[in-house]
Amino acid sequence: MxxxxxxxxxxxxxxxxxxxxxxxxxxxxxxxxxxxxxxxxxxxxxxxxxxxxxxxxxxxxxxxxxxxxxxxxxxxxxxxxxxxxxxxxxxxxxxxxxxxxxxxxxxxxxxxxxxxxxxxxxxxxxxxxxxxxxxxxxxxxxxxxxxxNRVVIYRKDLFAKAGVDARAIRTRAQWIAATKKLDKGDRQGIYLPGQNWYTLSGFIWDEGGELAEKTGGEWRGTLDTPEALRAMAFYEKLQALGKGPKDSDEAQPPQHEVMAKGQVAQIINTPGGANVIAQNNPALKGKLGFFPIPGKTADTPGAVFTxxxxxxxxxxxxxxxxxxxxxxxxxxxxxxxxxxxxxxxxxxxxxxxxxxxxxxxxxxxxxxxAVGHATPNTPGWAAVEAKNPVKDYMTAVLTGGNPAHEAEKASDAITSAMKSGS
The missing domain is CATH 3.40.190.10 (Periplasmic binding protein-like II)
Structure with missing residues (x-):
């Protein structure tokens, strides 16, 4: 939607x-x-x-x-x-x-x-x-x-204190390394809720996967492919570098309020979120910056949901x-x-x-x-978003579930929802 x-x-x-x-x-x-x-x-x-x-x-x-x-x-x-x-x-x-x-x-x-x-x-x-x-x-x-689309919104002051140059973050590996440096003591390297499925979608596209594909005239969920599983593994690694909840999305609690109140170094959101953060904490006005979500290699930025x-x-x-x-x-x-x-x-x-x-x-x-994507182009996708088994899948993996097993269950749920909604 x-x-x-x-x-x-x-x-x-x-x-x-x-x-x-x-x-x-x-x-x-x-x-x-x-x-x-x-x-x-x-x-x-x-x-x-x-x-x-x-x-x-x-x-x-x-x-x-x-x-x-x-x-x-x-x-x-x-x-x-x-x-x-x-x-x-x-x-x-x-x-x-x-x-x-x-x-x-x-x-x-x-x-x-x-x-x-x-x-x-x-x-x-x-x-x-x-x-x-x-x-x-x-x-x-x-x-x-x-x-x-989403970008990384970051605290310039916290990056400077940690000795991290945002301009040098061009790849996923560099992003993880920088976020580890930022994740110290009371400071969260990144606030990433467990059910931010739009961000996961970008990682899936980076890996060459899809949320669902049309085969033989029928749509089926594809979270259980090797590409999608690699994406979820990266999401889990990044999410662990902060204290984001594993069972809710960016709206519960509002991540702008979390960043405004605490020592959160980064969130993933549209740039307009910076205005909301500054409204909640005027002391942060002028201290927020942006960079594109990094890709797997320096020559290609991370894919995003457009x-x-x-x-x-x-x-x-x-x-x-x-x-x-x-x-x-x-x-x-x-x-x-x-x-x-x-x-x-x-x-x-x-x-x-x-x-x-x-x-x-x-x-x-x-x-x-420039490298953005949209959700699967089928009328049935609206039924998927209504139930959103992707969110349930992410929480299951982040709380210790077997990734392959949970991905298979979620893929089946996506397939069923698309059939009911078409």
Whole structure:
């Protein structure tokens, strides 16, 4: 689903909360003088009011025959709301959706196929973690909008005290060595909860594994592969260099609060988490830094789960051409650069990473996003996240369970959940 990992990112932008530019029924209509009105659903806190209005003014000036009505939607319950809209005759013309939600909406035939627009939109440079989940059955339905992902947030003062240079941490081996130096006395080398499964996913991808794979037309869980088992072994090694709980995730307790209160040298989170930490402990303002999650070798950063949004156009939308113009401009290079700077997001193309070069958190995200992934591209994955056997598996291993046995059980549970959810 849409980046639950973006809790920190939401805090990053919440101060500039969105509001709809007008109310409206969601029905695209033709106005006076032959003008076309398109209705657009954007998500709460995705962009600031200032950016939204700036784009609307520029789009209106460039396309004077098109009026745009934006309606702000809440993430809670959005899946059911979009599904209902796609099945009706009253769908908006453009919808922002979480990148991993696209497959479930496309499965019903409710989305307009944009495959013939990919080249025109510069699709060969799109971030893999946004582009791939925007496809279904080989067709492109979701157009990458923006991305965000986890990085390492670290305490500059604790690193200096331990004699650790964050700039020198480029590999997993260097990361482990540095974290061991940091893990002394009351100081935790890293606070890593036992059920941070998005981080584990990155380690699995680094090893060449997957959470699930499609074989012979059917999806099955693959936590029991050698690659995934190696990833879990590394997670266990890293998690032991701190006092993180083995039976909960980063929200229980909120890891930002833990880092703000104690001698925690590192956490893995979106850069927006640094703002939350500083809000909880103003003494840490200016003492927090960022670096990309290290990879197995220095030449390749660690893989990350790419969260963010795609833009889709419903099949039943009344103004496909006008909707496409809106999508084309908002996801085009000029506005992607502006969006990245305004919101500290990662632009939708690898070629635009330089737009955030002066933003330490966003530039660290952009490094990881270049090798980012998304969860398995199947509508059935939503059922996996609802039960989340991955979390149970991680806790079982960290509390002494046999890794191979627990991975086999979890893989079977993933397979069963995907079948029930498809």
């Amino acid at each position: 849409k980046l639950r990992l973006l809790a920190g990112l939401s805090a990053f932008v919440a101060a500039a909360g969105l509001s709809a530019c007008s109310s409206g029924s969601g029905e695209g209509v033709s106005g006076d003088g032959g003008r076309t009105t398109i209705d657009v659903w954007l998500m709460r806190d995705s962009v600031s009011t200032a950016f939204q209005k700036q784009f609307e003014r520029a789009f209106g000036a460039a396309h004077q025959d098109i009026d745009v009505r934006v309606q702000i939607q809440e993430w809670d319950g959005i899946g059911e709301k979009v599904t209902a809209a796609l099945a009706s005759n009253d769908a908006p013309d453009v919808i922002e959706t979480g990148n991993t939600q696209v497959a479930q909406f496309a499965q019903s035939g409710g989305l307009w196929d944009l495959s013939d627009k990919v080249d025109e939109l510069g699709g060969r440079h799109w971030l893999k973690g946004l582009a791939e989940p925007g496809t279904y059955d080989g067709k492109q339905y979701g157009i990458p909008y923006y991305a965000a 969260g963010g949004s795609d833009l889709v156009i419903p099949t039943v939308a009344r103004h496909h051409d006008a909707a496409y113009l809106f999508v084309k401009e908002l996801t085009g290079d000029a506005w992607q650069k502006k969006l990245a700077v305004a919101m500290s997001y990662v632009p939708n193309k690898t070629t635009l990473a330089g737009a955030v070069a002066k933003d330490p958190g966003a530039s660290a995200m952009a490094v990881g996003a």
